[in-house]
Amino acid sequence: MRKKIIGLYPGSFDPVTNGHLDISFRASKLCDILYVAVVTNPKKQSFFSLEDRIEFLKRNFQGKSHIRVSSFNGLLVNYAKKIKASIIFRGLRAVSDFEYEFQMALINRTLFQKIETVFLVPSEKYVFLSSSAVKEVAQLGGNIKNFVPPKIVQYIKKKTKNTVSVTKPLHF
Numbered sequence: 001m002r003k004k005i006i007g008l009y010p011g012s013f014d015p016v017t018n019g020h021l022d023i024s025f026r027a028s029k030l031c032d033i034l035y036v037a038v039v040t041n042p043k044k045q046s047f048f049s050l051e052d053r054i055e056f057l058k059r060n061f062q063g064k065s066h067i068r069v070s071s072f073n074g075l076l077v078n079y080a081k082k083i084k085a086s087i088i089f090r091g092l093r094a095v096s097d098f099e100y101e102f103q104m105a106l107i108n109r110t111l112f113q114k115i116e117t118v119f120l121v122p123s124e125k126y127v128f129l130s131s132s133a134v135k136e137v138a139q140l141g142g143n144i145k146n147f148v149p150p151k152i153v154q155y156i157k158k159k160t161k162n163t164v165s166v167t168k169p170l171h172f
């Protein structure tokens, strides 16, 4: 019997966007089981709690038994070893992502020779998206329905409401 190919798509997902979902579904077609894993990153303060970020993902993968939502801390390669993943999937939105991603891929491979990083290109509809942009638009009362999955729009709106104090502009 063929060995199952296990893929790992890691990220902060703070919050998950349509771009992340697009990459997840593309990645899930290239492996038997895909772990979409939320990092608990001490370097990056997240706006949404780990529980929220996991819940947002779970809502969007309901009924997709080959996509598992999980979380990890510490080194990505250690988590990859733990779940027996042979591929790390990452999305490349633009050339500006490349340098950082290239460095990470090489570091990860140096740490764990058996892991390969596969870069996927998101739909052109989502190349401009980032989680920070989504949070900013939501916090300033903008419409995020084209940026995040419908299942989490209301929840994000509720969570981001009144989280920034906007100073009134001065008129001269």
Ligand code: COA
Binding pocket: 010, 011, 012, 013, 014, 017, 018, 019, 020, 023, 039, 041, 044, 074, 075, 076, 077, 091, 092, 093, 103, 104, 107, 108, 122, 126, 129, 130, 131, 132, 133
């Ligand atoms: N659609 C929308 N946004 C996307 C995207 C896509 N397809 N792909 C990336 N992004 C955005 C994210 O929204 C995020 O935006 P933000 O900065 O506004 O929040 C940004 O790109 C990068 O986020 P993400 O993809 O979540 O990566 P990350 O840099 O936060 O985390 C890990 C990447 C988890 C892989 C990395 O931190 C890691 O491996 N951590 C473990 C520690 C480790 O092993 N280190 C050694 C390796 S160097």
